[in-house]
Amino acid sequence: MGKQHKEKEDPNLIQLKKGIELLSEHDVFGHLINFNLRIVGRNELGKKTPASSNANGTILVNRNVSLSPKQWAFAIAHCILHNCFGHYDEDKVPGYYEVDEAGKKTKKVSFNKKLWNIACDIYVDRFLHDIRLGEPLNQSPVGVIPFSIMEDEQKIYDYLIRENWDEDNNVYGVGALDSMDMIGLEKPLVYRKNRWGVQEQNEFASDFAYYLAKSVSNAIDYVADHEDDNSYGKKIANWFINTFPLLGAIAASFKIVDDINECRKYDISTAAVDAYEGIIYINTSKSMSEEEWRFVMAHEFMHAALLHHTRSAGRDHYLWNIATDYVINGWLVDMKVGVMPEGVLYDPKLKNMSAEEIYDEIILDMRTFMKKNTFRGNGQGDIMGKRTPGSFDGQSRGVSLDEFYRNALGQGLEYELARRGRGYIPAGLVQEIRALAVPPVPWDVKLSEWFNAHIRPLEKHRSYAYPSRRQSSTPDIPRASYVITETDNAARTFGVIIDTSGSMNVEDIGKALGAVASYAAARDVMAARVIFCDADAYDAGYMTPDEIAGKVKVVGRGGTRIQPAVDLLQRTRDFPKDGPILIITDGWIENHLEIKREHAYILPTGGRLPFRARGEVLLLFTANIVDMGLSH
Helix, strand or coil, rough: CCCCCCCCCCCHHHHHHHHHHHEEEEEEHHHHCCCEEEECHHHHHHHCCCCCEECCCCCEEEECCCCHHHHHHHHHHHHHHHHHHHECCCCCCCCCCEEEECCCEEEECCCCCCHHHHHHHHHHHHHHHHHCCCCCCCCEEEEEEEEHHCCHHHHHHHHHHHCCCCCCCCCCCCCCCCCCCCCCCCEEEECCCCCCCECCHHHHHHHHHHHHHHHHHHHHHCCCCCCCCCCCHHHHHHHHHCCCCCHHHHHHCEEECCCHHHHHHHCCCCEEEECCEEEECCCCCCCCCCCHHHHHHHHHHHHHHHCCCCHHHHHHHHHHHHHHHHHHHHHHHHHHCCCCCCCCCCCHHHHHCHHHHHHHHHHHHHHHHHHEEEECCCCCEEEECCCCCCCCCCCHHHHHHHHHHHHHHHHHHHHHHHHCCCCCHHHHHHHHHHCCCCCCCCHHHHHHHHHHCCCCCCCCCEEEECCCHHHHCCCCCCCCEEEHHHHHHHHHHHHHHHHHCCCCCCHHHHHHHHHHHHHHHHHCCEEEEEEEEECCCEEEECCCCHHHHCCCCCCCCCCCCCHHHHHCCCEEEEEEEECCEEEEECCCCCCCCCCCCCCCEECCCCCCEEEEEEEEECCCCCCCCCCCCCCC
């Protein structure tokens, strides 16, 4: 009797099934995976295409492609979301309508299917990045595509057209790099009223919104150990969980303390938030309606969700608190969340301004704003607490505290956009939430980008000069070589203005100069013009990167005036007319500068300028600061 050989299962198929299991365990995709998922081979999808979606909801996956389980989870979720976000819907795809002689709209035309597919891929990948699901097959668009346009597929589509994007470059899709992953765009889906007069709808989008809302509601399980669940504060928090999903997961994660003695202990007039400990304090002795308490608690939740406790970047804590209060209250009024109590910090003139911009306005009249009250009272911000060992850090969820807040807020935003549309959430709030999902850029990376933008690369020229015998085994044969002309080097320089006043930390000066010298050397900059300044300007002349890094002797150490140094550089005949300028300072300088060329500032953490900068501001060591256009 012969031996029975058990057929060995395809390793690619094993990985694919593990990826499907990962999705099945997800709160949202565990239900959506039940769509028509078909495992096919290369004959139906092509040799290099991992997965694709279809307008009818069918997801095709190629069992012959080798991916990790996380990559398969990402690819399948990506395809599912094309249907859930309505990317096949006729009222979503771009283009314009033909109009007949009677002025009625007819068929929609002028619509680049390939670029629309790429725009939808970018939008979906940004969503998956925000919720940290799976692993991208290629590269993520986050940090590459401007995040300001990634909230809307139409904006991304318009951007691709403006940038003359290669329509066969599908690097953000989950098909092959040169093919689309959306099948059926030739006939976008049209939803009309049926014979009973009921409007048809995208069932995929409806199911997605339902299960997303359900996953947010499930967040209430996280607070099973919170005491006094029947308290008045918990009743208000439950309203957010059940009715206002934007803040639902945040509300579910917080402990609500409405003990009057605790409020007296911390001198809390109305409310305050300790984001590090995950506690909202409310003083219920304050006579307010339930609608007013909803406004107050939403205010405190948003302080934590938008990471205001970590974003002050050295600013005055109380004035920063005041600035963020104005922003939050303006958004809550726009969203009609509860009823704004009397005496709250609210000014319609500050609408559409960021907290950083409002702060810059406040410091011009500090005496007035120091008298303003937060919900905690006068002189004490309602943003409380500091990180201590053992404090709430979200470890039970497997993420850091700040990451948990970002994920919870991002997930709530997606549900609100799916349920009510983009017009319900203020654009400024959407932009901040999107920005929080993007990792902060270290200051030295920004400095590198500044050099790339302003110090052009060397141009090499062919030379047929007779080569040295030491350079070739065939010295009789002249060969072309590349040389760099003096003209190239003369135009490739920059100015460095160094604040050497007594308020400057010598260590910060050294770190900034070291980075500047390093990037200058990496870009073959022969020399830079260095100016030291305090009360007067001292011209050190041109210095090589090595001299800047190791041999600069700081002089001065008096008061600070930057303008004389700027004027000196701009008047110097042997400094290029378009040469950019780097200014290293702590910000304790005059209230106005006239700079007629490209420039940037390098400030130590906590430093700020006394005016609104026209050039870029790079903060030393911003690893703990959300600095994607949100910080100073």
